[in-house]
Amino acid sequence: MAEIAERPARRSIGAQRNPASEEAILAAAQAVLMENGLAGFSIEAVARRARAGKPTIYRWWPSKAALLLDVYHNHKRTHFSHAPKGNLRDDLIVYLNNLFSAWRNPTTGALFRSVVAEAQADADTAAALTAYMADRRCQSSAIVIEAKARGEVRDDIDPELVTELLSSFAWSRLLTDRLGDDDADIIKTVDMLLSGIAKS
Amino acid sequence: MAEIAERPARRSIGAQRNPASEEAILAAAQAVLMENGLAGFSIEAVARRARAGKPTIYRWWPSKAALLLDVYHNHKRTHFSHAPKGNLRDDLIVYLNNLFSAWRNPTTGALFRSVVAEAQADADTAAALTAYMADRRCQSSAIVIEAKARGEVRDDIDPELVTELLSSFAWSRLLTDRLGDDDADIIKTVDMLLSGIAKS
Incomplete structure (x- = not known):
């Protein structure tokens, strides 16, 4: 958030999107796990699948393991x-x-x-x-x-x-x-x- | 044992030694673990330290983990x-x-x-x-x-x-x-x- 506030000029309306919701990221994480297995599970892969930035994911989950445990639960x-x-x-x-x-x-x-x-x-x-x-x-x-x-x-x-x-x-x-x-x-x-x- | 019985001609008195005892191997395993840590713990390293053949070790312990658990115990x-x-x-x-x-x-x-x-x-x-x-x-x-x-x-x-x-x-x-x-x-x-x- 601090980074975005510092550099407003770099943002264009076209680049904006609704931030991926917690549920959407969780669904993406579930899909990545099912398709790639545990070895292929990463924050990068989930971010790609959810069309979200890694910082968005880290806003809700402090680590890959924390996200994995939510999917598990x-x-x-x-x-x-x-x-x-x-x-x-x-x-x-x-x-x-x-x-x-x-x-x-x-x-x-x-x-x-x-x-x-x-x-x-x-x-x-x-x-x-x-x-x-x-x-x-x-x-x-x-x-x-x-x-x-x-x-x-x-x-x-x-x-x-x-x-x-x-x-x-x-x-x-x-x-x-x-x-x-x-x-x-x-x-x-x-x-x-x-x-x-x-x-x- | 079966292999030894099949090939008696290959064995010389000079190559023979008393088989390492279970206790000696366990002591060697303990020493290897203390010196090399878990990452450096292997049947090879224990065999070298105990001056024993790997088959002698496998006679008493079916796997590295079994030997490690005995040291642990x-x-x-x-x-x-x-x-x-x-x-x-x-x-x-x-x-x-x-x-x-x-x-x-x-x-x-x-x-x-x-x-x-x-x-x-x-x-x-x-x-x-x-x-x-x-x-x-x-x-x-x-x-x-x-x-x-x-x-x-x-x-x-x-x-x-x-x-x-x-x-x-x-x-x-x-x-x-x-x-x-x-x-x-x-x-x-x-x-x-x-x-x-x-x-x-």
Whole structure:
């Protein structure tokens, strides 16, 4: 913006266009990913496809990884196969089930695996993943906060830690190719967390 | 072995040597890793250092990643700062604490992060990680099996799933740079799992 304000004379009406919207860039990013795969995914390719300038993209996404995680998130949601039920046990099962279902899709699972892998060596990707996960923890902890309001959860329980524990379980299953194809471990895990493992 | 048996005439007494022991190769691998870093770690470099043939190394480790995970495991154990206590709550806290302590060491943490990252794209590394984790689950579930024998754990609880849930939590904290420096979340997590989150 500062650069544009400094050099108004260089701009002509003909060169102007509506700035590409956030949605249009996201759609372009999705298309680039589907056509070029992860190896061919770049801010340049998305900018070209969206007919947008790279600064426009960087206005909304600080890095390629941040944009990729938004595409991933949209993709992931299309695989969510269960709606919330309004009681804690079912809602935690739905939450974990949705993660497993989404990651069992080869494209969605591979996309997230590659972001996690890249985050181990690349600072921009790590920052994007950190921001994304903080947002996810905040969103998913609502399940526990609402259950607390209904009187289903002990007062001393940290809501974010509950869903973090479940999503961590899904992470390690994804990253070690152990998502499986049934829900037995999902249900066992949620029931362990609900009732505890100690003999009372 | 089959190849040696086929061509006895090619072998001379002078060319023979005692086969490098498993321990000597592991020590050489550790030294190569410390001196060359992860980028310079290879079966070739370890073989040279141990004065062993590559087939000797492959006799014990199916891949570079398998050898690396053994070096990592030895390294990790030197950071274990707590001994088991003989009651479930303390033992689970020690278990999780030891993982966090080991991974807070930059070398040990970076080593495991790089193996997990590489496992997302390389089949040999994935296989080595799968085998390593299966062994770890078997070992760590002993904590819960012993507690069950002492009558501390409900009969329907799956011991491997308990420690898997805790180690998954540690994984996701490691992989997102959130190991922190205090034990508050470790204790909260173990207590959630012991007593459950549901209001009874």
